[in-house]
């Protein structure tokens with residue numbers, strides 16, 4: 452397409468999880484949409500994030516299958532890794548999802564897709580390559596990038612990030628990982644299970660955002676797998692070593708490995724946007740927005756990682772729905788952060804929606820009730836020898852205000868509670884659900900039932916009422 456001035460209803464900058472959802476929704480509802488993407492269609496999740504990481508974890512599950520198989524009376528030979536085959540599996544997983552995010556599909560939906568970087572010229576005009584686009588509304592969906600800490604020597608060694616990890620030409624002998632957040636720990640366990648030695652160096656506390664008791668379940672499992680986890684360890688220097696990398700720690704120790712993965716958090720992708728020309732303010736987390744995701748320029752919205760409220764594909768999708776209501780119909784929808792779940796796909800998994808126990812105690816004090824349901828009471832978990840972990844349910848006045856789950860399939864189990872919180876269901880409605888037997892989801896029902904147990908079984912009123920009715924029945 453030759454360069455020219457364009458007018459559109461909606462301009463979306465960034466074709467990742469957030470931008471694609473906005474563009475698809477708006478185009479299908481009849482708006483004129485222009486979508487800019489300077490890199491790969493599908494953004495981080497498809498190409499460098501969720502999809503390759505979950506494909507790698509799935510391969511690691513296979514590699515780990517022989518461990519403990521004897522407890523089922525099955526003896527399996529130790530796994531051998533065909534690295535080229537594993538990489539092909541990762542590429543294939545991406546390739547099978549790619550068509551949904553492709554330029555062709557979006558053009559088929561009526562979206563004008565331009566493979567250029569966007570840069571503001573004025574509050575409602577954006578330059579994209581040779582094009583100048585004036586839009587009634589603009590959505591920033593530019594995502595985030597790896598945050599590289601300013602460690603002495605780091606720039607002198609060949610380190611990996613989530614953008615380069617998938618190009619490794621061999622399984623690392625000893626993978627050093629900087630950062631014990633979701634990226635660091637998911638990758639730590641997966642590479643360990645594939646056969647690498649793995650050392651994680653975390654400056655503070657691993658999985659610090661999570662309930663400490665729940666995080667401990669996961670961290671114990673990682674240590675059990677043989678991951679070396681060094682917490683509260685600042686790195687003072689990074690240096691190259693024959694055939695690898697060495698980290699000097701604040702206590703003087705040195706840890707050496709064959710490869711280094713930097714997973715120390717994210718920064719919003721704002722470079723080159725010239726936001727000041729459009730009156731769009733930013734903070735350390737990203738674009739400053741109100742609860743409707745509107746920036747300080749009322750025509751411009753932000754969704755996904757760049758909005759600075761968390762970094763999840765489903766959050767970007769949720770944001771997209773809110774912004775679509777605003778830009779297409781002028782409806783004032785607001786973000787409800789309390790209904791957005793998160794899950795970390797270690798084995799066991801760790802999932803959360805709403806408040807953690809500490810947050811709920813702070814908000815509700817003695818009016819809070821906390822129900823704890825260990826997985827070892829669940830028949831399906833027992834039969835599958837997956838009894839490690841627990842569910843914690845935080846209840847205020849008969850309604851769930853937060854749920855934490857550490858255990859097998861926690862990411863699946865949290866779905867019910869995400870619905871309960873978003874629909875403001877009462878615990879009684881979850882307790883009234885009939886769950887198929889034997890399933891892990893019975894854990895959800897049982898937790899809700901446990902909330903009622905003392906009210907039903909230890910209540911003198913209930914006992915008296917039962918006796919009275921029994922006397923009156925024929």
Ligand SMILES: Cc1cc2nc3c(=O)[nH]c(=O)nc-3n(C[C@H](O)[C@H](O)[C@H](O)COP(=O)(O)OP(=O)(O)OC[C@H]3O[C@@H](n4cnc5c(N)ncnc54)[C@H](O)[C@@H]3O)c2cc1C
Pocket residue numbers: 464465466467468469470487488489490491492493494495496497499500501502504505567568569570592593594595613634720722723724754755756757761762763764765766767796
């Ligand atoms: C290793 C890893 C694993 C993850 N696993 C999960 C997971 O299991 N579950 C989960 O929910 N989330 C996961 N995430 C997070 C998830 O990938 C992000 O939250 C999600 O991709 C955010 O979507 P987005 O649309 O905001 O940004 P992105 O997907 O990053 O898309 C932004 C797009 O904007 C483009 N862009 C940037 N600037 C410009 C510009 N000026 N002009 C034009 N285009 C531009 C970029 O090229 C990019 O394609 C993971 C992330 C990583 C790194």
Ligand SMILES: NC(=O)c1ccc[n+]([C@@H]2O[C@H](COP(=O)([O-])OP(=O)(O)OC[C@H]3O[C@@H](n4cnc5c(N)ncnc54)[C@H](O)[C@@H]3O)[C@@H](O)[C@H]2O)c1
Pocket residue numbers: 600602629630631632633634635637652653654655656657658659684685686714715716717761762763793794795796
């Ligand atoms: N399953 C999922 O949904 C999933 C998976 C992976 C990533 N993500 C998203 O991506 C985001 C980024 O993940 P992340 O793990 O990179 O970031 P993070 O911010 O969650 O964790 C980074 C960790 O690195 C530590 N750190 C920072 N500087 C350090 C240093 N110099 N030395 C040692 N440790 C240091 C921090 O203390 C922190 O614990 C997550 O917050 C999450 O939202 C989601």
